[in-house]
Amino acid sequence: MKLFTVLLVTLLFLLAACGGPTGSVVVDEKVNVHLFVMSRCPYGVMAEKFFEPVLKEFKDNINYRVDFIVSENPDGSFKSLHGEPEVKADIIQLCVQNDFNDKFVDFLSCMDDDAKNIPDNWKSCAEKLNLDVKKLEACYSGEEGKQLLSESAKKAKEKNIMASPTIFINGKQYQGPRAPKDFKKAICSYLKAHPSCADIPVCSNDADCPQKEGKVATCENADTKTAKCVYEDAKPFDVVILSSDKCDHCDTSRVSKAFASIPGATVKEFDISSEEGKKLVDSLSIVKVPVVLLSKNVEKTKFWKDQPGLAQVLEDKGDWFKFPDIVVGADFFVSEKVKQDLLKSIGIPSDKPVVDLFVMSFCPYGNAAEDIINNLFGLFGFTVEFRPRYIVYSHYQGGSSDFCLDNGNLCSMHGVQELNQDIREACVYDKEGFRKWLAFARNINKECGPSNADSCWESVAEKLKLDVDYIKECEKGKGLDLIKEDKRVSDAFSIGGSPTFLINGERYTGRRTPEAIKQAICETFSEKPEACNVVLEDSAGKASSGNC
Numbered sequence: 001m002k003l004f005t006v007l008l009v010t011l012l013f014l015l016a017a018c019g020g021p022t023g024s025v026v027v028d029e030k031v032n033v034h035l036f037v038m039s040r041c042p043y044g045v046m047a048e049k050f051f052e053p054v055l056k057e058f059k060d061n062i063n064y065r066v067d068f069i070v071s072e073n074p075d076g077s078f079k080s081l082h083g084e085p086e087v088k089a090d091i092i093q094l095c096v097q098n099d100f101n102d103k104f105v106d107f108l109s110c111m112d113d114d115a116k117n118i119p120d121n122w123k124s125c126a127e128k129l130n131l132d133v134k135k136l137e138a139c140y141s142g143e144e145g146k147q148l149l150s151e152s153a154k155k156a157k158e159k160n161i162m163a164s165p166t167i168f169i170n171g172k173q174y175q176g177p178r179a180p181k182d183f184k185k186a187i188c189s190y191l192k193a194h195p196s197c198a199d200i201p202v203c204s205n206d207a208d209c210p211q212k213e214g215k216v217a218t219c220e221n222a223d224t225k226t227a228k229c230v231y232e233d234a235k236p237f238d239v240v241i242l243s244s245d246k247c248d249h250c251d252t253s254r255v256s257k258a259f260a261s262i263p264g265a266t267v268k269e270f271d272i273s274s275e276e277g278k279k280l281v282d283s284l285s286i287v288k289v290p291v292v293l294l295s296k297n298v299e300k301t302k303f304w305k306d307q308p309g310l311a312q313v314l315e316d317k318g319d320w321f322k323f324p325d326i327v328v329g330a331d332f333f334v335s336e337k338v339k340q341d342l343l344k345s346i347g348i349p350s351d352k353p354v355v356d357l358f359v360m361s362f363c364p365y366g367n368a369a370e371d372i373i374n375n376l377f378g379l380f381g382f383t384v385e386f387r388p389r390y391i392v393y394s395h396y397q398g399g400s401s402d403f404c405l406d407n408g409n410l411c412s413m414h415g416v417q418e419l420n421q422d423i424r425e426a427c428v429y430d431k432e433g434f435r436k437w438l439a440f441a442r443n444i445n446k447e448c449g450p451s452n453a454d455s456c457w458e459s460v461a462e463k464l465k466l467d468v469d470y471i472k473e474c475e476k477g478k479g480l481d482l483i484k485e486d487k488r489v490s491d492a493f494s495i496g497g498s499p500t501f502l503i504n505g506e507r508y509t510g511r512r513t514p515e516a517i518k519q520a521i522c523e524t525f526s527e528k529p530e531a532c533n534v535v536l537e538d539s540a541g542k543a544s545s546g547n548c
Helices: 003-015 042-057 084-099 101-113 122-128 133-141 143-158 180-188 253-260 275-284 296-300 336-345 364-383 416-432 434-447 453-463 468-476 478-492 514-522
Strands: 031-037 062-068 166-169 172-174 215-220 228-233 237-243 265-271 291-295 315-317 320-322 354-359 385-390 500-503
Touching: 031 042, 042 062, 042 101, 042 180, 062 084, 062 101, 062 143, 084 101, 084 122, 084 133, 084 143, 101 122, 122 133, 133 143, 237 253, 237 275, 237 296, 253 265, 265 275, 275 291, 291 296, 296 320, 354 364, 354 478, 364 385, 364 434, 364 514, 385 416, 385 434, 385 478, 416 434, 416 453, 416 468, 416 478, 434 453, 453 468, 468 478, 500 514
Parallel strands: 031 062, 237 265, 354 385
Antiparallel strands: 031 166, 166 172, 215 228, 237 291, 291 320, 315 320, 354 500
């Protein structure tokens, strides 16, 4: 996950008004609602569930369709982010949508109610709704289902849709909040004469209020008949963005634009070579850029009050608040000496190329990157040092025990069982080396997940003849130190997205394919081995793009 992107999206979301088309239409008008999802993606499932009450309330006035984000291979098979079960779920849902459209919403609801068992729960849902199971079975297992998925995949590809869910209402992409009341409001912008739209409030939240120059808006009595937008003068604060013209990937334009749109904000940008930039680098002991600073008077603004968690994230730098490097993605070192000292602390330079792979143990993109590493290890063997490292955050989700250990200091995105598995895998790498780590990690990827890893891993370890007792002991002891070291390194390099490759300490930003990464590794050899002449299959699948 790129935390800077999350920060940026959050800012843009806070500023966006949930506007829609204006003008009344007759009540017998139809609104087209088109969802693009991955059928096992929890966010896609949530969007379907939240749309359900709106679809039922406006059932005579909505044309509803779901299509799927999936890749079709040249041989006619399909590849989806959450594996073959997701492909199967896509097919059966398309079969129902095509053959029993009047029961489609209820069928989706039934499957989504037991999301962990998708697609295996399809038959019980079909029987519950009195659908023709034999007809669905023929579609599901035959050419009809494949053809439906092929057509669905083309629709997503034509619109270049990769995120689940992506929602279109009357052909316009919907980017507002995704609660039932928000979907209802969006539908009512097209159906103003509908009886269900008569009591839609003026505003449900502050973002519903139109912006006015130099003012901040508050939605009073939100979501009620007496709701209204109230305005007051925006309190001023400064935003300073510090970067370097020598950094070819330090594009701060989007975050600058986002902050400039906040009422009261004055954005200033400096290069580290400028007089003002040098002063900030020296006075604030800046190590890496980009840097985003907020003046302390931001605490008096509505922007600050609306973000109660911001104070816990920001670093106090005297007259300024500073976003942590890992949040901003700051990875361009102001001082070459500082960079070299960091590289030395992780054993670089070495007598062989060093590839560090940063992952989360149940990130599907990271799992796909481990498959690429498997190909590269098969080619290079131990002439290249491959090192797995795990991405761990502090106080993720408020430090909840569902995600964190060590009083919130060690957290993982996909839950505490993922963190536990990170630690176990780090223990295996430390004791047994890369080859056995790779076998353990890839088998875990196939057999286990973030909801059952703590009960699933032992059978995998036993099958691979790993020392289960040692892993258990290490998980509660040395493993915590190993994962803390990984966190130190990932924080030092501002790495927050899985997967991330470092090759000899330099971030790899090229195509995520075995061949492309092989070529990058080969450039670091003083004398290229014969392996560099081997051309690897240039197919990246899930790893070609995307991060957790």
